[in-house]
Amino acid sequence: MKNLIRASFTASLPVLMGYTAVGIAFGLTAMENNLTPLTALAMSGFIYAGSMQFVTVDIFTHFSGYFNVFLLTLLVNFRHIFYGLPLITDYNKAGKKKWYMIFALTDETYAILQHNRKHTGRERIMFCFLVSLFDQGYWIFGTLIGVLLKGVLPFSTAGIDFAMTALFIVLFLELISDKTHFNSGMGGILLSWICLLVFGTQYFVVAALILIVVIVSVDWKKGRQS
Amino acid sequence: MRNIIILIIISAVTFGLRSLPFLLFGERPLPAYVIRLSNRIPVLVLGLLVVYSLKSTELLVWPHGLPEAIAITVLVILHKLRRNALLSITVSTVTYAILIQTVFR
Numbered sequence: 001m002k003n004l005i006r007a008s009f010t011a012s013l014p015v016l017m018g019y020t021a022v023g024i025a026f027g028l029t030a031m032e033n034n035l036t037p038l039t040a041l042a043m044s045g046f047i048y049a050g051s052m053q054f055v056t057v058d059i060f061t062h063f064s065g066y067f068n069v070f071l072l073t074l075l076v077n078f079r080h081i082f083y084g085l086p087l088i089t090d091y092n093k094a095g096k097k098k099w100y101m102i103f104a105l106t107d108e109t110y111a112i113l114q115h116n117r118k119h120t121g122r123e124r125i126m127f128c129f130l131v132s133l134f135d136q137g138y139w140i141f142g143t144l145i146g147v148l149l150k151g152v153l154p155f156s157t158a159g160i161d162f163a164m165t166a167l168f169i170v171l172f173l174e175l176i177s178d179k180t181h182f183n184s185g186m187g188g189i190l191l192s193w194i195c196l197l198v199f200g201t202q203y204f205v206v207a208a209l210i211l212i213v214v215i216v217s218v219d220w221k222k223g224r225q226s
Numbered sequence: 227m228r229n230i231i232i233l234i235i236i237s238a239v240t241f242g243l244r245s246l247p248f249l250l251f252g253e254r255p256l257p258a259y260v261i262r263l264s265n266r267i268p269v270l271v272l273g274l275l276v277v278y279s280l281k282s283t284e285l286l287v288w289p290h291g292l293p294e295a296i297a298i299t300v301l302v303i304l305h306k307l308r309r310n311a312l313l314s315i316t317v318s319t320v321t322y323a324i325l326i327q328t329v330f331r
Contacts, residue, residue, distance in 0.1 A: 013312055014311060014312060014315050017315065017316065017319065018315075039229065039233075042233060043233065046233065046237040047233065047236050047237045047240055048240075049240050052236060052240060056232070056233075056236055059232055059236075060229055060232065063228065063232070066231065066232070066235060069232055069235050069236060070235055070239060073235065073236045073239040073240060074239060074243070077239065077240050077243050078243065079271065079274070079275075079278075080240065080243040080244045081243050081244075081246050081247065082247075082267055082271055083244065084244065084245070084246070084247035084248055085247050085260065085263060085264035085267065086264040086265075086267075086268060088247060088248060088251060088256065088264075089256075091248065092248075092252075092253055098248075099245075102241075102244050102245045102248055103241050103244065103245075105244045107275055111272065111275070114268050156327055158323065158326060158327055159293075159319075159322050159323030159324075159325070159326045159327060160319060160323055162294075162297060162318070162319045162322040162323065163315055163319040164279050165276070165279040165280055165294075165298075166297075166301055166314065166315040166318045166319050166322075167315055168272060168275045168276045168279055169276055169298060169301055169302070170301070170305060170311045170314050170315055171272055171311075172269075172272045172273060172275075172276055173302065173305055174311075175268070175269045175272060176269065181269045184266065184269045184270055184273075185269045185270070185272070185273050186273070187270070187273070188269060188270035188271070188272070188273025188274055189273040189276060189277060191270075191273075191274075192273055192274040192276075192277035192278070193277050196277060196281060201281045201282070204281070205274065205278060208274050208277075209271075209274070212267065212270045212271070212274070213263070213267075216262065216263055216266045216267065216270075217259070217263075219266075220259060220262045220263075
């Protein structure tokens with residue numbers, strides 16, 4: 001168990017940096033928009049989705065109807081539909097912890113769990129659970145610091161959120177170092193970038209995901225025919 | 227009160243999206259097509275996440291994404307040399323923060 005805690009903590013270290021930094025940024029943003037500290041913390045506790053929480057601050061200040069809130073959430077978080085797929089077999093054995101682990105499946109937690117696959121059986125489940133728990137802990141911790149530090153931060157944290165980009169790139173490099181994934185990976189970047197140029201920041205994620213599913217499906221059908 | 231309803235809607239939709247694959251397939255064995263999807267999708271989605279996290283970088287106005295380009299170059303080279311995830315992330319992040327707070331302010 002001790003080893004497992006250490007392994008989960010080590011695996012989650014990049015997220016510690018990233019979530020603390022972005023969490024602070026979120027806490028500060030929430031306070032600047034006159035939310036109460038409790039609301040900011042409740043958001044990190046119950047929504048627990050980085051970019052959506054920044055959007056939520058904007059929704060609080062520029063409310064335009066509940067249906068729009070619903071649509072906007074679908075749009076921003078649509079990509080999360082795919083995170084459970086590679087983890088279904090593991091999570092179905094997780095008992096009561098399962099629903100918390102599903103709730104806590106953020107971009108970063110997904111990426112870490114997908115990448116670190118050396119544990120098996122019960123250890124794998126515990127590892128996934130601990131990483132999920134640590135990650136949300138960092139996120140709430142960052143939020144709390146941001147809420148408390150409004151206006152008294154001794155140094156600028158501008159740019160620290162690059163840790164998220166760096167985390168994704170490192171995991172990406174690890175994946176494409178396997179030659180069979182190289183072309184797919186580069187294709188994914190190219191496709192997403194073209195979608196960003198064509199559809200703009202608000203819609204490109206949904207467009208890219210639909211294209212990805214279509215391409216993989218067509219490829220699969222071709223593979224079955226030959 | 228309105229804020230509480232907003233919070234509930236957003237939390238519920240986010241959780242709904244995350245739990246959809248589990249609700250769809252439950253304990254049943256996954257169809258071959260879904261297994262294929264779950265093997266192929268992670269690397270594509272990670273490519274998407276890289277682009278997603280860089281989406282607010284403006285290439286057409288100064289500094290034309292230069293801080294990002296430099297930090298990413300440092301990251302890729304360092305990672306090729308040492309293959310230490312934490313080191314690569316820390317050094318490139320500090321590089322980026324220093325760049326945008328000093329040189330590219």
